[in-house]
Structure formats: C-alpha cells, structure tokens
Amino acid sequence: MEDSPFGLFRKECVALITDALRQEGLLEKEIRLTVPSDSAYGDLSFSTFALGKSAGNDPRLIAEGAVKRIEASHRELVGKVESAGGGYVNFFIDLTRFAELTLGVIGEKGRSYGLSTTKRGSVIVEHTSVNPIHPIHVGGARNAVIGDCLSRILRAAGREVKAHFYIDDVGLQVAQASYGLGMAGSARAKEKSDHFIGFIYAVTSCAMSIKRLRMEIEELKVGCKDEEARGKIGELDDWIGAAADLRAKDEELFDRISDGICAVQDPDSEVNKLLKRYEEKDSGAVKLIRGLSELALAGFRETLDRVGIGFDSWDWESEITSWSGSAEKVVDRLAKTEYVEVEKGTYVLDSELVATKLKLKEKYGIRTEVPPLTLKRSDGTTLYTTRDIAYTLWKFERAEEIINVISIEQKLPQLQLKLALYALGEGKLADRLVHFSYELVHLPGYKMSGRRGRFIAFDDVLSEGVDRAFREVTERSPHLSEEERRRIAEVVGIGSVRYAMIAVASNKPITFTWDRVLNFEQNSAPFIQYAHARASNILAKAGSDPAKCGPPDYSGVQSNYEKDLIVMLSIFPEVVSDAARTLKPEMLAEFANNLASKFNLFYDNIPVLKAEGGIKAARLNLVEATKLVIANALSLIGIEAPSRM
RNA sequence: GGGUCCGUGGCGCAGACUGGAUAGCGCGUCGGCCUUCUAAGUCGAUGGUCGUGGGUUCAAAUCCCACCGGACCCGCCA
Structure with a gap:
C-alpha cells in the first residue's frame, strides 16, 4: 500500500x-x-x-x-x-515539515490524491436490482446509493469494479404485474413509465389478494373456523383500504383491471401459467413481460442518471438463467448430490445437511437448523434463489469476487445460496461472495408495500430535495442567475439525499422523514459543499497567480486550526483504504463532514487573503488542498462539489 | 417459539472489527458573533449511570454470558 x-x-x-x-x-x-x-x-x-x-x-x-x-x-x-x-x-x-510534505503530495497528485495506484483484482458489485414492477422507492434508494458508493470506493482502492443490475424478470411478481397490464388493454402511461407500472402492479395485486381472501374466508366460514376467518377479514380490510386509495388515483384503469380479475376463475393459476410460458420463452409471454420490464427500466434509468448512478452491465435473469438452461443445469447438478430430495414434484435442497456435512455451521455462525431451500416448483418453474445460483456462477466467470448489495431481509436465501455453492463443490466461490446487507428504510406510521402501492418514490424525494434547495439558494444568493441557482439546487438537493442514504451505518434501520433526509445544516452534503464553495471563493479572489506571494513559508502555519486541517488532509488515503477494506462507505461521509468542519474553523479564525508573503502562499496552498480533498472525498460518495452556492 | 442485528443526553447519529487518557458530533432549547476571504457558517450554555445485571482485564461504550426492548427472517415470494 x-x-x-x-x-x-x-x-x-x-x-x-x-x-x-x-x-x-x-x-x-x-x-x-x-x-x-x-x-x-x-x-x-x-x-x-x-x-x-x-x-x-x-x-x-x-x-x-x-x-x-x-x-x-x-x-x-x-x-x-x-x-x-x-x-x-x-x-x-513536526508541523512545518509535515505541512510541506502533505501539501506537496496533494499538489502533486491532485484529483488522484487518495486513490490507490496498486491494482487489486476484479470485483462485481451487484446492486439496486429493483424488481421492474414499481418505481425505485426510498428502500431501493438506500441500496442504490450504498452500492454506487461501494463501487466508487473500491475502484479508488485499486479494484477493477463492474457494477451490475440484475433484472429479475422471471419472478412471480413481474408475471403478476404483466398479467394486470394485459387486462389494462390500451391504457398507456400518463406519468413516468415506472410509476405507471407501479400502479398497474399494485392494482393487480390488490385485486388478486382481495379475491383470494374472499374465497378463503368463505371456505373458513363454511368449515365453521370463525377464529381463522376473523384473521383473514382483518387482512382483507387492509387490502380493501389500499384498493380504495389506488382507485382514487385512476378509477377507469382500476376498474378495468379489477373487473378483469374478478371475471377470471383462478387468476393465480393464470399468472403461474404466464410465468411458465415466459420461462419457456413463449413469444406472447416474452412480448408482454419484456414490454413491461422495459417500461419500468426506462424509468429506473432516468432516476439513476439523475443521481449519478451508472451500471456497467444490465443482466436479464431470463437470458442468463432460464433461457440459457443454466438454472436447469444447476438443478441437475444438485440433484445428483446427496443433498437434494424430490418431493411432490419439487426439488428441495437440504441446506441443513450441507451445513452439517461440510462443517459450515461454525464458519457461518449458524446456531440453528437451516431451513430447506425449494429449487423448483411442482409446475417445473425455477425459484429465485435457484436462478441466483446460476447467476452467481455466471458472475464468477467475469470477476474474482462478488459483492451483492441486498437488504437484510434476504439474509437466509443468501446463506442458502452459499450453501448451495458448497453442495456443488464450489465452496471457494462461496468464500469470495459477500452479501453486503443493509437495514430497511421505514416510514413513520405505516409499512412500505409495493404490492399495496404504499411507498415513497425515490423520484419524489429527489424532486422535493431539489425544490427545497432551490428555495434555499434563492434566498441566500439572489444575485445568481436562475440558471445557476437551478444548477446549484440540483447538486445540493441530490447531494443531501445521497448523503442521508449513506451517512447512517448500513446495519441500522432508517426511519424516513423529509426533514432528516433533506437536511441542509451540519452533517449534511450541503454543509460539506458549502465549505468547498468557500474554499473556491478564496482561491478565486486570490487570483490566478499565487506565485507572486513568493515561496510558501510553512513555519507560518502553526495554529491548531491549520494543524487539524493538515492532519485531516493527510489521513485521507488511509480513510479510503479503510473504507474499502471494511466496506464502510459511511466513513467517507464522516470524513468529508469532519474535514468541512475543520475548514470552517480555519476559515473563521485564520486570514488567508490578508496574510502576507510566504505565509499567504502557504495558506493558499492549504485552502487549495482542502478544496481538492473535499471534492475527492465527495466524489467517492457520488456528490458533486459546487464552487458557488 | 427459534435465530440474526440493533439499543449511546429530549430527537438523530459517530465511536465497537483492532479494549486505553475527561464518551464525540449534529438537531433542539437559551444566549452571543456579519463595516474583516459567502452566517447553508461560528462561539458559549444546556443536557449522558453508553438498555439492565453479571463476568474477563492494569483498563470495557468496545470482548464474553444472561435478561429486557425494537427491527428483520424462519414461503413451491423476492
């Protein structure tokens, strides 16, 4: 290093x-x-x-x-x-020598200060991977921002990083949404396409749940199981409430889908049939499901572009796992091992047996029995984790290490995935597979649910953030042109959202509130951006020829304000490598915030432009270095550093 | 019921992997600082038995055990 x-x-x-x-x-x-x-x-x-x-x-x-x-x-x-x-x-x-060394290195390396020059192997970071059935909501936003920051940080630490988005188009939910879209007939999106799909999906799942629950309640009543029936009635009420909210948004479209589903005897089995046809690459099913997925993805791309999140690869689950036959091959290979049983037409992996036989319990800290993993449904279709095994093998053909950014809810299937790799004799791959789990984003008062259409969309958070930032910048800097204020608002509003998503350690749940996410005070992106703007302003006023102050005299840079700032600048490369090693992107957010804070103290206490000669030159170098390191640190968490605010 | 993670001033967090000196920061509340490089800043005051109880250690917010509270998981969903 x-x-x-x-x-x-x-x-x-x-x-x-x-x-x-x-x-x-x-x-x-x-x-x-x-x-x-x-x-x-x-x-x-x-x-x-x-x-x-x-x-x-x-x-x-x-x-x-x-x-x-x-x-x-x-x-x-x-x-x-x-x-x-x-x-x-x-x-x-020894501050004089240390200042000279530190500022010299930063001046020499510039934008590459903090970046590793050593190459350290390839890694695929799979993140976001939101199902194409509703817009990216605040939970998915956390995933996207974490994944993007991890990618940037690992790249800075010398890893060859590829960011992958896994499009789960073979899932039951996509089939369900597509089934609903089929009922919607000629209805077309009046809004952003992923929001339109989100509406279709929520209406479909509401209608289907209501129908299913009504039938189940009937049966329970006939069987005199009143207790159970009461529980189901509570569930039904919740769905009916969600349905009412959805209907209020677009009665005509709601009724068309809802009536369509009511008229079908067994919509669940129709959805299953659609999914089966899709796995078999039936052209009608492909047209419908691909069409829906593309609509959703177009919306995702727009949102992700806006926050500066890009991907090196968009991986269609259907192509990689189903149509290529690789998922089927995984089932065949596993079926030949002692770990798989065929029960009622399904294939089931005995995860517990894998864990005990291969002595993996201690390694993975498992203290209880691992539930079995069903690999195939009785109708012959594959299940998500099965396809994920095939996808994982595919990814390992392209990188030495894999990091999956997936919420904590999927801890068990991610463990079962590793156990399945061991069962296949691919334990070495399992050891290079990291499940980077993060906690959920909660909403105060209600639970987010794509199936009920209850969520806060990432787009809405971004828009609100930019609106608030625009009001703020207009109030503070009315002299700037509207165009410039718009540009600053975009950078500041989006920065504040990204910062809020990354600053809390990923193993802690976040409760979403607007004021918390769109914070413009200390410990926020705008606070850091503001320090950068102030540094830029000093440099702009100093003019283009700092050399006329003469050579820098670092013996004149001895206050604690200056010292703290210099030390902070000097540890940046270590912060980057520590964050990469421990996979803690929040370390960069904290570092940038602390650096901005130290700079503000320096700014308020140490004159730069009014200093003379070598001392002025030394302080200008310090300001220049600070501006650079703030920008470098922010760029690793995907936040832009404006020179004016 | 079992498992995993989390619990740090009124609120939101850092520090825990790798134990070390007086537990940091922001918000809030109260009171100051713009004729001096942008006040999205800054200074002061206020406020904590680090969930509880044991243990290990010269030393515990940090490691171990138990308990309490919260979140999540335990599907032919993902």
Whole structure:
C-alpha cells in the first residue's frame, strides 16, 4: 500500500518506538499506535500498560525510558515526544515539515490524491436490482446509493469494479404485474413509465389478494373456523383500504383491471401459467413481460442518471438463467448430490445437511437448523434463489469476487445460496461472495408495500430535495442567475439525499422523514459543499497567480486550526483504504463532514487573503488542498462539489 | 417459539472489527458573533449511570454470558 503523509508519520513513530524498546530489551512483536482522544496528548500514542504487565515493569518507567531514547534519535516528521498519563508515549507532528510534505503530495497528485495506484483484482458489485414492477422507492434508494458508493470506493482502492443490475424478470411478481397490464388493454402511461407500472402492479395485486381472501374466508366460514376467518377479514380490510386509495388515483384503469380479475376463475393459476410460458420463452409471454420490464427500466434509468448512478452491465435473469438452461443445469447438478430430495414434484435442497456435512455451521455462525431451500416448483418453474445460483456462477466467470448489495431481509436465501455453492463443490466461490446487507428504510406510521402501492418514490424525494434547495439558494444568493441557482439546487438537493442514504451505518434501520433526509445544516452534503464553495471563493479572489506571494513559508502555519486541517488532509488515503477494506462507505461521509468542519474553523479564525508573503502562499496552498480533498472525498460518495452556492 | 442485528443526553447519529487518557458530533432549547476571504457558517450554555445485571482485564461504550426492548427472517415470494 502506498503511504499517505500520515502513514509516513506513523511509520516513523513505529520505527522510533520499536528501536527504543529494543534498546530497553522490551520488544513487542506488534506495535499498535492509537490516535489520542485529545490532541493535547499528541498525534499518535503508544500505550505501555500491556508491556508493563507482561514484563513486570512500571508502565510509567517504560514510557519515560522510551521517550529518552527517542529524544536522542534522529527524527523527520516527528517533533516533540512526551511520556504522560502513567504509561503513554505521545508523538507530536513536526508541523512545518509535515505541512510541506502533505501539501506537496496533494499538489502533486491532485484529483488522484487518495486513490490507490496498486491494482487489486476484479470485483462485481451487484446492486439496486429493483424488481421492474414499481418505481425505485426510498428502500431501493438506500441500496442504490450504498452500492454506487461501494463501487466508487473500491475502484479508488485499486479494484477493477463492474457494477451490475440484475433484472429479475422471471419472478412471480413481474408475471403478476404483466398479467394486470394485459387486462389494462390500451391504457398507456400518463406519468413516468415506472410509476405507471407501479400502479398497474399494485392494482393487480390488490385485486388478486382481495379475491383470494374472499374465497378463503368463505371456505373458513363454511368449515365453521370463525377464529381463522376473523384473521383473514382483518387482512382483507387492509387490502380493501389500499384498493380504495389506488382507485382514487385512476378509477377507469382500476376498474378495468379489477373487473378483469374478478371475471377470471383462478387468476393465480393464470399468472403461474404466464410465468411458465415466459420461462419457456413463449413469444406472447416474452412480448408482454419484456414490454413491461422495459417500461419500468426506462424509468429506473432516468432516476439513476439523475443521481449519478451508472451500471456497467444490465443482466436479464431470463437470458442468463432460464433461457440459457443454466438454472436447469444447476438443478441437475444438485440433484445428483446427496443433498437434494424430490418431493411432490419439487426439488428441495437440504441446506441443513450441507451445513452439517461440510462443517459450515461454525464458519457461518449458524446456531440453528437451516431451513430447506425449494429449487423448483411442482409446475417445473425455477425459484429465485435457484436462478441466483446460476447467476452467481455466471458472475464468477467475469470477476474474482462478488459483492451483492441486498437488504437484510434476504439474509437466509443468501446463506442458502452459499450453501448451495458448497453442495456443488464450489465452496471457494462461496468464500469470495459477500452479501453486503443493509437495514430497511421505514416510514413513520405505516409499512412500505409495493404490492399495496404504499411507498415513497425515490423520484419524489429527489424532486422535493431539489425544490427545497432551490428555495434555499434563492434566498441566500439572489444575485445568481436562475440558471445557476437551478444548477446549484440540483447538486445540493441530490447531494443531501445521497448523503442521508449513506451517512447512517448500513446495519441500522432508517426511519424516513423529509426533514432528516433533506437536511441542509451540519452533517449534511450541503454543509460539506458549502465549505468547498468557500474554499473556491478564496482561491478565486486570490487570483490566478499565487506565485507572486513568493515561496510558501510553512513555519507560518502553526495554529491548531491549520494543524487539524493538515492532519485531516493527510489521513485521507488511509480513510479510503479503510473504507474499502471494511466496506464502510459511511466513513467517507464522516470524513468529508469532519474535514468541512475543520475548514470552517480555519476559515473563521485564520486570514488567508490578508496574510502576507510566504505565509499567504502557504495558506493558499492549504485552502487549495482542502478544496481538492473535499471534492475527492465527495466524489467517492457520488456528490458533486459546487464552487458557488 | 427459534435465530440474526440493533439499543449511546429530549430527537438523530459517530465511536465497537483492532479494549486505553475527561464518551464525540449534529438537531433542539437559551444566549452571543456579519463595516474583516459567502452566517447553508461560528462561539458559549444546556443536557449522558453508553438498555439492565453479571463476568474477563492494569483498563470495557468496545470482548464474553444472561435478561429486557425494537427491527428483520424462519414461503413451491423476492
């Protein structure tokens, strides 16, 4: 790994403490330095408590001895060294040299500062992959933003990344929506096409659920099972409520689909037949289902383009898994193993047997029985996870590692997928398959449900964000042209949504509220963008020829404001590699926010344009470097950095 | 019922992988700062037994166990 400026300082500290301890006859095999809780304790520190414990010495004496040795050694970036706290060796940066080094490296590398130059192997990041039956809602938005940020960060860390969108057009839901679309006749989209499909799907699933529940309730009443019937009636009420909301949006279209479904004896079996025909590539089914999927995808592309999310590959499930026969082949291969049973015409993988026989329970932290996985329906069609096994093999022909960004709800099927790979003798692939799971986005008061048409669409969040940003920029910068205010509003509004989606750790649920997502104050994209705009403004006012200030004098850059800023800039490459290693895109958001915060303190306390000569030159370099690193950090989370706001 | 994840001031979060010095930040509330590089900023005040109880350790928000609370999963859906 190439060294960040801070990494060089760390290396020097490690070398100094190693040498000192060796001279004292106390060598630790691994030196671990920590960043102190307070900068009064230095920039890195070493704790001698553990050494004191194992060597039976007083930690304080060890620390004091080490400091004496280090003080006598040659130092480059390390300035002062102190012992403190009864067992710490605290290292302080020599700011003049460190500023020169850090700002020199940033100036030299420019936009590539923070990016790794080492190539580190290929990886497919599969993300978003929203079913083409409704628009991308806020839950899918979280997936899309996380996946896109992961792709950007891994790419920055030297991985050869391909972003893939898996189009699940062989799913039952798509068949259902397509069945409804068939009933809609000549109705065409008046709105964005994926929103239109979302409406069709919700109406269809409502109508079908209501019909099914009514029949089930009848049967239960005939059988005198009143208790169960009451439960179903509650469910039915919920669907009827959803249906009423949908009907209010477009009565004519609603009635056409709803009446159509009422007239059919068994719509569920009709949907299943449609799906079967699609898997068999029947041309009528293909036309209908592909037509619907394309409509939805056109909408997705529009939305994703707007937020700067692009894909290297759009993978049709039908082509890769069903029509190519690869899913069928997976079933055949698995059927030959001892793990698959044929029950009532279905193929079932005994996941539990795979886990126990191949001793995978401990590896995957499984403490209970793993439920079996049905591979094929009794009508011969395949199930999602089965096709996903085939798709996974397909992806492994194209990359060494796979990261699937899929919500936590699919934890079990993702585990079963790995177990299935092991059953196939492809355990090595399973080990290079990562399920990057993230928690759901909840709505306050009700549960999101595409089937009921109850969700908040990503498009609506973006529009609202941009509208609010436009009002904000108009109020603050009325002198800018409308065109420029529109452009800034787009960057700021969308940035704030992206930031909100990425800033919370992915294993924590988010409760969606407009004010939280569209926050323009601290800990938000606009806050960071604003710091960037301020830095840009200083540079613009400084003019194009900073060289006339003379050579930079870094000995004049000694305040804590400047120091904190420089240290922050110097750790950026480490933040990128840590975020890539631990798959934590939120680290970039946090870093950018902290950097902006440090810059604001510097901005309010340290004059730049009014400084003179070499000091002015040094500060201008610092501002330039800050502007650059903010932009670099933001670009890794897909947020643009405007120069005016 | 079983499993997984989460629980940090009134609200929203960071810190937990890799234990270390006084637990950080934002919002909110109250009070300041624009004749000085854009106030989407900033300063001060307010507010926390880090869910509870044990354990390990020189040292626990962090590791282990139990319990409580919430979310999610346990389909011939995805």
